[in-house]
Amino acid sequence: MKSAKKFLALALALIIAISLAACTTPVDTEGGGEPAAPGANFNEEGLPIVNEPIELSVITMRWGDMGDTFTANPFLVNLEAESGITIDWQVKSSNDWTEQRSILFAGGEMPDIFMGNETLNDNTVMNNLEYFIPLEDLIDKYMPNYKRALEMYPEMRALTTYPDGHIYSLSKNLPARAATRNHPIINKKWLDNLGLEIPATTEELATVLKAFVDNNASGLANTYGYVWHISDQSGGMQGDMFIPWGISDIYNTGMSILDGEAFYYPISENYKEAVIWFHELYEMGVIDPETYTQDESMMRNKYANTEGPLVGFTYQWTPDAIVGQWADQYIAIPPITVPGGEQYASGDPNGIFAIMRNEALITTACENPEAAARWLDQFYTNEASIQNFWGGFGVVMTANEDGTFTLNNPPEGVSADAWYWDQSLRDFGPKFVEPEFNEKIILDPTAGDGYKLEIAKLTDPFVTTPFPQLLYTDEESEELNLLQTDIDAYRRQTLAKWIVEGGIEEEWDAYLEQMELMGVNDLIEIRMNAYEKVQ
Numbered sequence: 285m286k287s288a289k290k291f292l293a294l295a296l297a298l299i300i301a302i303s304l305a306a307c308t309t310p311v312d313t314e315g316g317g318e319p320a321a322p323g324a325n326f327n328e329e330g331l332p333i334v335n336e337p338i339e340l341s342v343i344t345m346r347w348g349d350m351g352d353t354f355t356a357n358p359f360l361v362n363l364e365a366e367s368g369i370t371i372d373w374q375v376k377s378s379n380d381w382t383e384q385r386s387i388l389f390a391g392g393e394m395p396d397i398f399m400g401n402e403t404l405n406d407n408t409v410m411n412n413l414e415y416f417i418p419l420e421d422l423i424d425k426y427m428p429n430y431k432r433a434l435e436m437y438p439e440m441r442a443l444t445t446y447p448d449g450h451i452y453s454l455s456k457n458l459p460a461r462a463a464t465r466n467h468p469i470i471n472k473k474w475l476d477n478l479g480l481e482i483p484a485t486t487e488e489l490a491t492v493l494k495a496f497v498d499n500n501a502s503g504l505a506n507t508y509g510y511v512w513h514i515s516d517q518s519g520g521m522q523g524d525m526f527i528p529w530g531i532s533d534i535y536n537t538g539m540s541i542l543d544g545e546a547f548y549y550p551i552s553e554n555y556k557e558a559v560i561w562f563h564e565l566y567e568m569g570v571i572d573p574e575t576y577t578q579d580e581s582m583m584r585n586k587y588a589n590t591e592g593p594l595v596g597f598t599y600q601w602t603p604d605a606i607v608g609q610w611a612d613q614y615i616a617i618p619p620i621t622v623p624g625g626e627q628y629a630s631g632d633p634n635g636i637f638a639i640m641r642n643e644a645l646i647t648t649a650c651e652n653p654e655a656a657a658r659w660l661d662q663f664y665t666n667e668a669s670i671q672n673f674w675g676g677f678g679v680v681m682t683a684n685e686d687g688t689f690t691l692n693n694p695p696e697g698v699s700a701d702a703w704y705w706d707q708s709l710r711d712f713g714p715k716f717v718e719p720e721f722n723e724k725i726i727l728d729p730t731a732g733d734g735y736k737l738e739i740a741k742l743t744d745p746f747v748t749t750p751f752p753q754l755l756y757t758d759e760e761s762e763e764l765n766l767l768q769t770d771i772d773a774y775r776r777q778t779l780a781k782w783i784v785e786g787g788i789e790e791e792w793d794a795y796l797e798q799m800e801l802m803g804v805n806d807l808i809e810i811r812m813n814a815y816e817k818v819q
Contacts, residue, residue: 358676400712509570
């Protein structure tokens with residue numbers, strides 16, 4: 285298997301080397317050496333980047349059916365005019381991107397740039413390095429903004445330096461980040477109508493959700509206690525629902541850290557206890573029965589149902605992130621605990637997803653890598669970053685005469701988070717905001733990201749440390765990919781069965797034995813060896 289892959293990689297590398305040799309702007313993709321002179325059309329400094337217009341293709345993924353409205357962001361429009369570079373945005377939906385991505389890499393027809401940390405994950409990058417250009421020399425020569433960011437935040441460089449010493453992707457650092465990822469959100473109006481208190485424990489939450497359903501709190505055809513959809517990561521349960529048991533996995537590694545100890549949670553007693561509770565909820569009829577048949581768009585339609593709210597409880601970025609016009613009925617509440625247990629929240633004490641890699645990668649198909657690098661470098665200024673995180677000046681952001689910047693409130697009836705995603709690249713793509721610049725950003729504590737920081741006061745003190753984003757050697761990555769594919773499929777299968785049918789207590793020992801036979805201990809060893817190297 286490894287020999288076949290190495291042979292394929294060498295063959296592809298040879299083809300790429302031949303094609304690059306014929307280009308006017310070759311790049312040494314093997315050793316990360318000095319890029320060749322890019323030619324008279326390219327300007328090393330200032331704008332435009334090119335004298336005669338060129339086009340770059342950029343693939344990025346968006347959640348569900350968000351579409352490409354972000355491309356009208358004034359910053360992106362102005363950059364296209366000022367740089368001389370036209371962008372062919374190829375926007376993919378998360379609904380089918382995993383399958384499309386596999387087809388794309390199998391065919392080998394690459395765009396010039398991949399953008400967004402959810403567009404390509406670590407496994408995809410590591411297993412296809414032959415398609416990506418080492419960026420360190422391009423950064424040093426053509427990306428002064430990004431180079432300054434790396435000097436200010438060395439962890440941004442460390443995060444993107446692969447085991448072979450090369451940098452294949454650009455990182456980001458986001459502004460105004462809370463530590464908490466998603467908050468427990470509940471329909472307060474339904475609570476008040478039924479004379480119920482805000483639940484604090486899993487037992488109390490189960491009682492409340494059953495009351496919502498039994499009393500048809502929505503007054504419509506359906507009332508759901510909790511709604512989600514199946515996914516590769518959750519297996520049908522949103523990861524945040526595990527947090528009362530101290531299980532948090534924001535990077536989808538299967539690993540959690542609790543009380544300073546890292547562990548593989550799908551074989552833990554905490555996981556077992558959580559699944560027993562999930563089955564009880566399913567038996568009570570409070571979990572949406574379409575959990576295992578609906579996609580993300582179907583799920584979102586239930587949350588934002590036009591006739592009225594249908595869902596009693598969820599974990600979301602903010603109350604208004606998914607329920608649309610019914611946001612005023614929902615509130616964020618403190619972390620739910622198991623009876624007698626401690627409070628936990630899922631996120632990152634350093635700021636949730638504030639610093640990430642894989643935000644932009646230049647492929648070997650790019651005939652103008654220097655121009656692509658300079659175009660990406662334009663994103664790494666304070667003003668560019670806030671426009672690409674929230675939205676453009678004059679629309680979502682207001683640039684004030686005193687040098688401050690106001691984040692405007694969304695149109696009436698529109699979720700602030702949805703508005704930001706509609707108007708910008710939001711969490712995805714290159715960004716860097718200097719720490720002191722955050723003081724110039726004026727946020728409304730009652731709306732949008734200002735509100736996010738406000739409700740985070742309920743949960744940020746209880747955020748657990750996440751198992752970090754780690755990079756692995758080629759051999760480790762290949763073995764991890766093989767192990768995780770089968771193990772994760774088995775975990776999702778058993779989780780779905782146990783939630784719907786029960787049986788985890790009787791089948792637990794056999795499940796653990798099967799996990800061992802599938803190599804779970806090898807998987808854990810690989811992850812822990814990499815983890816211990818960064819401690």
